[in-house]
Amino acid sequence: MKNKKEGYYQPEDLKKFGKITEFQEELGKKFFDYYGAVFKDGALTAREKALIALAVAHSEQCPYCIDAYSSDCLAKGADEEQMMEAVHVAAAMKAGVALVHATQMMGHVKKLTM
Amino acid sequence: MAIKQKTKSLKARQDKLSDTFFQLNVLNGKELKDTTFPKFSDQIKQAGFTSLKPSQISIFQLNIGKLCNQTCSHCHVDAGPDRTENMTRELLEKCVEIIAHPSITTVDITGGAPEMNPNFRWFVEACTALGKKVINRCNLTIIRANKKYHDLPDFFAKHQVNVVSSLPYFSKRRTDAQRGDGVFEDSIKALEMLNAVGYGKEGSGLQLDLVYNPTGAFLPGDQLSLEKEFKSQLKRRYNIDFNSLYVITNIPISRFLEYLLASENYEMYMDSLVQAFNPSTVENLMCRNTISVGWDGYLYDCDFNQMLDLKVAAPKSQHINDFDMDLLNKRSIVLNQHCYGCTAGSGSSCGGEIT
Numbered sequence: 001m002k003n004k005k006e007g008y009y010q011p012e013d014l015k016k017f018g019k020i021t022e023f024q025e026e027l028g029k030k031f032f033d034y035y036g037a038v039f040k041d042g043a044l045t046a047r048e049k050a051l052i053a054l055a056v057a058h059s060e061q062c063p064y065c066i067d068a069y070s071s072d073c074l075a076k077g078a079d080e081e082q083m084m085e086a087v088h089v090a091a092a093m094k095a096g097v098a099l100v101h102a103t104q105m106m107g108h109v110k111k112l113t114m
Numbered sequence: 115m116a117i118k119q120k121t122k123s124l125k126a127r128q129d130k131l132s133d134t135f136f137q138l139n140v141l142n143g144k145e146l147k148d149t150t151f152p153k154f155s156d157q158i159k160q161a162g163f164t165s166l167k168p169s170q171i172s173i174f175q176l177n178i179g180k181l182c183n184q185t186c187s188h189c190h191v192d193a194g195p196d197r198t199e200n201m202t203r204e205l206l207e208k209c210v211e212i213i214a215h216p217s218i219t220t221v222d223i224t225g226g227a228p229e230m231n232p233n234f235r236w237f238v239e240a241c242t243a244l245g246k247k248v249i250n251r252c253n254l255t256i257i258r259a260n261k262k263y264h265d266l267p268d269f270f271a272k273h274q275v276n277v278v279s280s281l282p283y284f285s286k287r288r289t290d291a292q293r294g295d296g297v298f299e300d301s302i303k304a305l306e307m308l309n310a311v312g313y314g315k316e317g318s319g320l321q322l323d324l325v326y327n328p329t330g331a332f333l334p335g336d337q338l339s340l341e342k343e344f345k346s347q348l349k350r351r352y353n354i355d356f357n358s359l360y361v362i363t364n365i366p367i368s369r370f371l372e373y374l375l376a377s378e379n380y381e382m383y384m385d386s387l388v389q390a391f392n393p394s395t396v397e398n399l400m401c402r403n404t405i406s407v408g409w410d411g412y413l414y415d416c417d418f419n420q421m422l423d424l425k426v427a428a429p430k431s432q433h434i435n436d437f438d439m440d441l442l443n444k445r446s447i448v449l450n451q452h453c454y455g456c457t458a459g460s461g462s463s464c465g466g467e468i469t
Contacts, residue, residue: 046339074328076335077343079285 014064047076054083055090117255118295119185119195124369126196131372134423140371141451149381151388154453161393166401166447171439173404174213175222175464176201177417178234180409182226183259186293188327188370190421193226200231201409205434209407210240212437222404222464224251224417229263242273249276251325251464254304255297267311276321277313278360278464279305282329284347292329305354314355322355325466327362331379333386333458337361337467360466363387365418365455387454395461398468401447407434415447417464418455424448 021028057065143150312318461468
């Protein structure tokens with residue numbers, strides 16, 4: 001194909017997300033209906049959900065999602081401080097998840113040592 | 115606190131974008147950018163409108179001057195302290211004659227900082243004496259700018275003026291980045307002064323509305339949700355009350371166009387507007403019930419067409435001195451690529467969302 005940029009994670013690919021239905025329409029449509037419903041105002045506001053999504057985007061290290069939810073958070077009225085705090089939640093969780101496993105390591109070490 | 119200006123006007127800098135013809139060429143892919151987007155007029159046709167016509171002119175909007183105490187980085191008027199254009203008393207008197215027409219229900223005064231026009235107070239009194247609803251688009255900081263403006267809240271209250279004020283965000287960083295250092299602090303003080311005379315307070319009958327427009331190259335979110343957030347944050351942080359929040363999309367002209375080009379966001383932003391085109395906004399576009407008058411008396415379909423010097427398509431009624439309600443109600447509205455700004459998502463007007 002002409003003009004196709006090589007490599008992974010091309011920013012313009014984000015715009016093509018909706019086209020995943022091309023290969024499997026029924027499941028793709030179900031996913032997008034579900035996705036759209038999840039992000040509407042509910043017990044949590046759409047802005048709070050966008051901030052959660054931004055945190056997950058960082059913990060999952062998805063550049064598409066980071067771009068998409070940075071824009072979405074701005075549009076929904078979140079500010080830089082709130083967005084950075086959301087990323088710190090992701091970072092703290094990542095660190096916590098690693099460190100809580102230390103209890104496994106410590107238990108195992110204690111079992112094997114005098 | 116004195117405001118530190120973000121910039122000078124495009125005109126004062128003799129920037130190419132101060133030429134409206136050049137701006138239109140950029141928007142149509144003929145200058146600076148070769149990117150073209152589907153023609154807005156074609157989108158309107160596809161939405162089922164052969165041409166866009168007014169419903170009935172009921173809002174008389176005047177831009178009474180480009181002089182302003184701020185130089186906001188997104189200003190579509192290219193207003194600022196270095197601009198001197200102000201509507202004369204003679205033209206304002208002519209406007210009052212027309213405003214008396216029974217179909218005109220609302221007078222919407224904007225600028226610049228309209229309060230800096232020496233005829234401002236006389237004009238407000240003349241309009242309220244006719245029993246018309248008067249909206250004043252106040253930038254807030256003008257109330258704090260000089261002693262002679264400190265009594266504006268009392269003046270507005272006395273004449274039951276609907277005060278509509280820009281506050282792009284409830285934090286200093288975002289507000290000052292768009293409007294100049296010191297603007298947020300002065301805006302909060304001005305809001306306190308307006309609240310003190312009853313504006314925004316339940317049962318006072320004094321309407322204080324705020325305007326949110328994005329502080330960058332992104333589209334605004336849901337109006338109701340943003341209003342809830344603004345109300346809660348302004349109350350909690352500063353004990354400020356207001357009535358409604360109007361969410362307005364930034365139109366890609368003048369200094370906002372300059373920002374989009376300089377930040378290399380132009381294509382992305384235009385594409386966002388085009389992708390978000392919503393045919394259901396067309397019925398309620400503000401150009402259908404509004405006539406916009408420039409400081410020099412020329413007539414336009416809206417404030418944005420005014421800033422692009424796109425006069426009404428009614429050759430015999432293009433100036434306030436030749437105002438003909440029948441001819442103007444039959445005109446076709448002048449469209450161009452910037453119109454995508456009013457039809458994106460939930461739509462945008464001087465009164466916020468339109469769907």
